Amino acid sequence: MEQQDKKNPQKRTVYLALAGLALVVLVTILGWRAYIRTIQRDEWEELGIQREYKSHYVIIPDDYTSPLWQDIYRSAKTAAEASDAYVELLGDWEAGDYTPLSYVDIAIAAKADGIIVRPDGTANMRDAIARADAAGIPVVTVIDDDTASSRKSFVGFNNYQLGAAYGQQILGCVDGDTRKITVLFKSGNSGNELIFRNLKGVIEDGLSAEQKKNVEIQSLTIRAQSTFDAEEVIRDLIHEEDTRPDILVCMNETDSESAYNAMVDYNQVGDIDIIGYYQSETILDAIEKGIVPMAFTLDTEQMGQYCVEALEEYRTMGYTSNYMSVDLNVITQQNVEAYRDTEARQGR
Amino acid sequence: MEKGQKKVGFAGRLSIRAKLIMTFALTATLMFVMNVLLYGEINRSMNKLDEVYATNVSLNELAECLEDIHGNVQEYLSTKSSDSLEDYYRNVQTYRDMMEQLNGSIVDSERKMLERNIRNMSETYLDLAEETIQAKRGRNVEAYKAAFAEESQNYEYIRTAIYCLNSLQFRNNSDNYQILRDSLGYMEIVSSLVMVAVGVINIMILFVLIRTITEPLRMLAGSANQVAQGNFDVQLPETTSRDEVGVVTEAFDKMVRSIREYIVRTRESMEKEQKMMERELLMETHLKDAQLRYLQAQINPHFLFNSLNAGAQLAMMEDAEQTSIFIEKMADFFRYNVRKSEESATLAEELETVDNYVYILNVRFAGEIHYEKDVPPGLEDVRLPSLILQPVVENAVNHGIREVDWEGHIRLSVERGEDCLNVSVRDNGQGMTQEQIRDVLERRPKAGDGQGDSTGIGLDNVINRLELFFGQSGLLQISSDGPGKGTEVRMRLPVKQGQGISGKEPQEHSLEDASD
Numbered sequence: 001m002e003q004q005d006k007k008n009p010q011k012r013t014v015y016l017a018l019a020g021l022a023l024v025v026l027v028t029i030l031g032w033r034a035y036i037r038t039i040q041r042d043e044w045e046e047l048g049i050q051r052e053y054k055s056h057y058v059i060i061p062d063d064y065t066s067p068l069w070q071d072i073y074r075s076a077k078t079a080a081e082a083s084d085a086y087v088e089l090l091g092d093w094e095a096g097d098y099t100p101l102s103y104v105d106i107a108i109a110a111k112a113d114g115i116i117v118r119p120d121g122t123a124n125m126r127d128a129i130a131r132a133d134a135a136g137i138p139v140v141t142v143i144d145d146d147t148a149s150s151r152k153s154f155v156g157f158n159n160y161q162l163g164a165a166y167g168q169q170i171l172g173c174v175d176g177d178t179r180k181i182t183v184l185f186k187s188g189n190s191g192n193e194l195i196f197r198n199l200k201g202v203i204e205d206g207l208s209a210e211q212k213k214n215v216e217i218q219s220l221t222i223r224a225q226s227t228f229d230a231e232e233v234i235r236d237l238i239h240e241e242d243t244r245p246d247i248l249v250c251m252n253e254t255d256s257e258s259a260y261n262a263m264v265d266y267n268q269v270g271d272i273d274i275i276g277y278y279q280s281e282t283i284l285d286a287i288e289k290g291i292v293p294m295a296f297t298l299d300t301e302q303m304g305q306y307c308v309e310a311l312e313e314y315r316t317m318g319y320t321s322n323y324m325s326v327d328l329n330v331i332t333q334q335n336v337e338a339y340r341d342t343e344a345r346q347g348r
Numbered sequence: 349m350e351k352g353q354k355k356v357g358f359a360g361r362l363s364i365r366a367k368l369i370m371t372f373a374l375t376a377t378l379m380f381v382m383n384v385l386l387y388g389e390i391n392r393s394m395n396k397l398d399e400v401y402a403t404n405v406s407l408n409e410l411a412e413c414l415e416d417i418h419g420n421v422q423e424y425l426s427t428k429s430s431d432s433l434e435d436y437y438r439n440v441q442t443y444r445d446m447m448e449q450l451n452g453s454i455v456d457s458e459r460k461m462l463e464r465n466i467r468n469m470s471e472t473y474l475d476l477a478e479e480t481i482q483a484k485r486g487r488n489v490e491a492y493k494a495a496f497a498e499e500s501q502n503y504e505y506i507r508t509a510i511y512c513l514n515s516l517q518f519r520n521n522s523d524n525y526q527i528l529r530d531s532l533g534y535m536e537i538v539s540s541l542v543m544v545a546v547g548v549i550n551i552m553i554l555f556v557l558i559r560t561i562t563e564p565l566r567m568l569a570g571s572a573n574q575v576a577q578g579n580f581d582v583q584l585p586e587t588t589s590r591d592e593v594g595v596v597t598e599a600f601d602k603m604v605r606s607i608r609e610y611i612v613r614t615r616e617s618m619e620k621e622q623k624m625m626e627r628e629l630l631m632e633t634h635l636k637d638a639q640l641r642y643l644q645a646q647i648n649p650h651f652l653f654n655s656l657n658a659g660a661q662l663a664m665m666e667d668a669e670q671t672s673i674f675i676e677k678m679a680d681f682f683r684y685n686v687r688k689s690e691e692s693a694t695l696a697e698e699l700e701t702v703d704n705y706v707y708i709l710n711v712r713f714a715g716e717i718h719y720e721k722d723v724p725p726g727l728e729d730v731r732l733p734s735l736i737l738q739p740v741v742e743n744a745v746n747h748g749i750r751e752v753d754w755e756g757h758i759r760l761s762v763e764r765g766e767d768c769l770n771v772s773v774r775d776n777g778q779g780m781t782q783e784q785i786r787d788v789l790e791r792r793p794k795a796g797d798g799q800g801d802s803t804g805i806g807l808d809n810v811i812n813r814l815e816l817f818f819g820q821s822g823l824l825q826i827s828s829d830g831p832g833k834g835t836e837v838r839m840r841l842p843v844k845q846g847q848g849i850s851g852k853e854p855q856e857h858s859l860e861d862a863s864d
Contacts, residue, residue: 016556020549021374027545028382032538053454056464086454088461093512106505109472110465 053086055113057311060103062118064091068253068278068300072142075304076116083312085113104128108135114311115139119146121188126150138314140307143298144189145323153310155303155324159191160198165328166249166275166296167202173247173273173293174207178215182237182245184255185221186230192221195251222255231258238262238272246272253278256295260286279331279339287336295331297339302326363591364561371557375550382542386535394528406449407517411510413443414470418503421477425484425496436481440474447471459520462513466506473502564593568600580608631816638735638805638813653679674711677704685735695762695769696728698737702760705738709745717745722761730769732841733817739805740773740837748777748835769841776834785826807837818842 059076061069073089080087090103098106100117101124107115108131115132119125119141129139129149138152145154157165170181183199185192196219203217220237222230234255237243239262248263250256256276260283263272269291276283276295286292306324313320331339362370420436423429447470451463476499483492574582584601656679663671681704684697699721706719719741741758749756756777763770780788791808807824814823820842828835 017371017553020553024375024378024546024549027549028378028542032382032385051456053456056454056461086456086461093508094515098508102505105501106465106469106509109469109502109505111468111472 054084055086055315057085057087057114057116057308058090058103058107058110058112059087059307060100060107060115060117061089061091062100062120063254064089066253067280071300072304072307075301076308077304079305079308083308085308085312087308088112101125101128104132104139108132108137111135112137113315116142116307116311118143119149119151120144121146121190138311138320140310142303142307144191146190148190152314153320153322153324155306155310156326157298157328158323158325159194161325162191162328163195163198164202165330166195167199167206169294169296169330170199170247170249170275171203171206173275174203174211174215176211178211178246180245181215181217181247181249183217183219183249183251184234184259185219185251186255187221187223192219199249230255234258235262238266238268244268244272247275248272249275250277253280253283256280257282260292264291276331284331284336284339287331287333290333293332297329297331299327299329364593367557367561367591371550371553375546375553378546379543382539382546386539389535390532406446407510407514410443410446410450410466411507413439413446414473414503414506414510417443417474417477418500421480421496421499424481425492428484433481436477440477443470443474459513459516462509462516466509466513469502469506469509473499473506476502561591561593564597568593568597571604572600575604575607580604580611627816627819631813634809634812634816638809653683656682674708677707680704681708685738692731693734694728695723695730695732698732698734699723699760701735701738702741705741706758713750716756717749718755718757720757720759722759724762724764727762727764727769730843732769732843733813735805736810736814736839737771737773739807739810740839742805743807744773744775744777744835744837747780748775750777752777752832765840767842769843771839771841772836773838774834774836779831779833780826780828780835781831785828788826789824814839814841 057076057080059069059073061073063069069089073087077087090107091098091100093106100120101122104115104117104125105128108128115129115137117125117129117139119129121144126146126149129146129151132139133150133152139150141149141151141154141156143156145151145156145159147154166183174181181203183196185196200217203215204212207215220233222233235258237245238248238259248259250259253276256274256278257280259274260276263269263274274286274292276286276292278297279295283292283295287295303326306326310320310324416439417436420432420439423432424436447467450467451460452467453460454464455461476495480492480495480499483495568584571582571584582604584597584604656675660672660675660679663669663675681701684701684704702719702721706717710717710719737760741760744758745756749758754776756775759772759774761772761774763772788807789811791811811824815821818841823840823842825838825840826835827838
């Protein structure tokens, strides 16, 4: 027993030394791991081995930076992941200053497996879609349709229904003081006419005979020569007293924001009801504050998903449905929180 | 348990130097490994950067080659020269080779996808270029014009794509540079932390290790201090290690043990010496005592001897032979007593002195003493302490036969015993009671002893000197059958034949010989 006690210090020393060594090794390994973790982030992964996909789809937006397209791209990418396809958002070749039309050509030249594009209604676009079709690349149109083209499917909201839905909502905003309702369109969309007709019809049907006399419903198609023309047109519209509407209906997210800013700048808050489009941060804020009564938005989640599904279906089955309808949502002060949550979830 | 002890054994066997070297080597190796890892990582990052720049360079070559091809096509269309066609084919081959290096698979990376797009677009372009050339050869003007337009469009697209890829890579590279900078920063922190940790642990190990070295030293120093204070029974620290300290401790232990043994031996021998010196001193004291008594009686020995000699000569001249002999024997007796300051004398000398004494007494007391001696021949030279026999005989006379009415006899016999000489002096005098015997043997002084008609040496002196001389007690025994029955004094002298007496050699410095 005594003998053991006397040996203990020695033994303890050895154990201590071993424990110390183990600690050193542990510290080294942990430090190293921490280092690797911190350093070897996503950026490096690009240089490493990555997942290989089977097919390559291209989304060609008309506005690369808009949240709408980013949302569509994100949901398309997620949906494509499941079917082993990669989705590329093509449209940021700063060097070229290309139009969506050029990008369609580029996608054809780059031998993509599918193209998702919002057609501008021009013959050139129709030709480009035809070229893609000739090259065996299916094209899906999104948001706006071009039925005359050889696109395989359209994902979006039917123009007829769209006009009716808008009309219903606008009707709710009409009161005794409403004199002028202006609907802003972008030129080149073949559906504009149809939308407006439906919209006008629904509103007029809902108004009393007396109101009908007072309320003027007009459409304004902005013929954009260059990128910033729309903004100037909208400013003028709100600035000039004789053109200023009581209800301004915007059909795209940029126009919505421009109109909103112009309204605030010219101190017309409360005098103009803007029916916005898409849940951008500015519009959501405005709806929350009650400055903008409502905004329409298409379910981007469904759009992205349906586009990819249509392409996949066509590529595997050889056919797909001509039209895939997505939900049209109305954002009001009551449900605006839900959209904020969605945004937060998507990490924006 | 077993394993642990084995390890202790291993650690215990190591010398301090080996332990220190091992510790330093171990920690240094750790540091080294860590540094190798870190620098390996730096190199890896650098190589990655190199790779990226390398693709950049080849992209520029690709763009140049594409430009050449487009130039060749254009030249061929406008001049239809065979040189340009030749150049065209060569450039196409080069271009195809370079294209092969571009990524062709669909992966989740903007850069790689751009590479793939360029590759595919290039293929499309080359097909169009080929188509243009063929149309030109076939002189199909409409076709080659249309094809060239499309080809030119494609060429622009590819150039833009390459430009985009280039700028993307430049952006990537500056990102990578930032990452590299960050990574170097992190590496600095991590390596500093690891080094600090290693350093701290190193110090801890060293501390423990040094304690295993210094602790035995400290304990050893404590033991040494105790030894210095005279405590040789100190418990030394147990040494389990076989290092230098263990060796020193063992040596120290050995030293203390041998010192302890040496001290015990020295103490023993000192005690022995002490005893011997004590004995010697006592002996000297007794001898001096005896001599002093003689000297007291010897006012001027030379004068006395000379006077006695003169008396003897006078008696001779007067033809008084008896008187002459008497005086002569008187002189001899006293001379012997004075001269024999030495411790030992021969048996013959002792016997002669007894003879002289008895003769003197017989003259004094008109032959009342009947003295006989029985001494075997050949013992004359046996040495024994001087002035032993005469006092015993004197005792027998004074206390034995002096006062008795009957005829006194004294018989002195010497017998040879085994390793000893037995001397017996028997008288038929008044005897002694047991109490008297005991008193004498225990050397209790009696009232009136040492006075009167005595040469001065008592029996107790004889007993003491015998004990001192031979280093034994009980050498002298007295027996008596009671009052009136005579007394016998027996002495056992442990002398060896032909060797004189055992015991101490005669002292060199005794009282100065008084004779002559």
